[in-house]
Amino acid sequence: MVQDALAQAGYPDRVLVACSGGPDSLALAAVAAYFARRGHVDGHAVAVGAVVVDHQLQPGSAEVAARTAETLAELGLNPVLVRAVDVASSGVGPEAAARDARHAALEAAAAEWDAAAILLGHTMDDQAEQVLLGLARGSGTRSLAGMRPVRGKLLRPFLGLRRADTLEICRAEELDPWHDPSNADPTFARSRTRVEVMPMLEEKLGPGVAESLARTAAILQLDADYLEEAANNTFAQLAERTGTDISLPEAALNELAPAIRFRVIAKAAADVGGQQPSYQRLLAAEALLRRKGSAGPVELAGGVSVYRLSLAQLLDEPGGEAERGGSGVPRGSARCGKLVFRLQKPTRF
Template sequence: MLRDALAGAGYPERVLVACSGGPDSLALAAVAAYFARRGHVDGHPVSVGAVVVDHQLQPGSGGVAAATDRVLRDLGLSPVEVRKVDVASTGMGPEAAARDARHAALEAVADETGAGVILLGHTLDDQAEQVLLGLARGSGTRSLAGMRPSRGRLLRPFLGLRRGDTLEICEVEGLDPWHDPSNADPAYARSRTRVEVLPLLEEKLGPGVAESLARTAAILQLDADYLADVANDTFARLREQSGTEISLPEAALRDLPPAVRFRVIAKAAAAVGGQQPSYQRLLAAEALLRRQGSAGPVELPGGVSVYRLSLAQLLAGGQSATSGVPPEGARCGKLVFRPQKPPRK
């Protein structure tokens, strides 16, 4: 698993393990320590360090981080860094805020230590829970595709392992992992999914549900990647920019398959500083294409307004006073995306 992941990443010389002290990441650290002691992977030199992120969200979190630091050093990982982070409210929920703060700290340590990859200990169970949460929220393909085995510097070599496997690794290695109490806290949807929903599905539908959900994620990743590539190319071809505004020709948008059209609209919103719109907000923005005359604005998350400019408006506002020639490209109406606030300098 880890050997294959590092081979796929081009055998980076420096590797960083993200470790909370829990069984999954501690088992990953133990496996990585095997290669650290050997000093190579398939003959390619490698050194392995680690980082412990203290989110400071629970009493005693500093003590847990310090204990994990000692265990990682005893395993032979070097350097080992403990980073405290402040989890600020982002409007996306506490879990998302903690994840953003954690990833920022991991990337910073990777930059400082020259690490080519960051290893994360997510398992097949985590992947299955991710898919179930996406289904419950009515999310799209990208969300249902779950976590990628690799993304940028992030590698998840344990996505094929069950959580029980990581507990067994810790037992074999004589490690005593920390069990995060929030993982069993019913206040969190992910915890309820882990403790109640997935076990119930396994009981009622039979074993193999988690594996099937993870397999669904792997299949959908291929679909999501293909649609993302098509949408990227289409957006690059259609976008017109004037200052902080981006516009898209409505005739070309109407001709797109819906799966691509919605993604192009979302990309335009992101390009002017917006966040990923919900499906309902995307429907509202897309509905402007069926309006007559000027229409909107439709407000999208992240402070973005989208509205329709009709062909008549474009001709009236852009034609030459002397020649009466309409501006280049004015063959139809447009959807215009405008940030409500100017971008920070």
């Protein structure tokens, strides 16, 4: 599987394995070490190193990172980098904050060593949990598509393996993996899904639930990719820029299939500097298309306002009469019949 992943990535000549010391990533490191000792994959030269990220969230985390680094060096990986990170309280939740800090450290380590790929040890069980969590949140296609096997520099060659398989690899290689206590901590939704929900589903529905959820993710990845490409092309065709504002013509939006229309609206919000809107906020913004005259603003995540501006409102604005062009039409009237997206400047006191 590692061989296939590297082939899919174009046979990078330098690869880093992200390893926490847990069974999944340690098993991945052991498999990758085989190619490190050979020095090539399918005849393509490759050097394999590793990076251990210490999140500093648990007592003794530095010792765990040091032991893991020692094991990785014994496997033959070189270099072995250890990076300690500070997990910021950014309001996105502890798991998401830790993931953001970890990915930033991995990208920095890859840049430092000029590695073209980073191997991650996520398994089929992780993918199944991801899909279940997306279902629980009421997420859309992209979230339910789970983790991608290849995303930029990130490669996940073990998405076809069960967690039990990685434990078996560790036993076969006589490795003693570290078991993160947070994986059984009911405080975290992912841990509850792993320890309680998945076993219950396997018991009540029969074996094969993880495989079915992972297969669902693979199918939805194809759908999500198609919809994303269609939305990107449509947004590029429709978006009109006036300063930092973006306008989308209502007539063209109304002709779009809803799946594309919602994505185009979300892209406009992101393009002016906002965040991915929630589904409820997208519904509110899309509802402006069915309003007459001026409507809005609808506030979206990240400080973005979207509104429909009518010709009558432009005439009533201060300076509206003075700003008429030679035809007697306000200069801003080009925005009429369009949704306008604007990033609001923060108020200073």
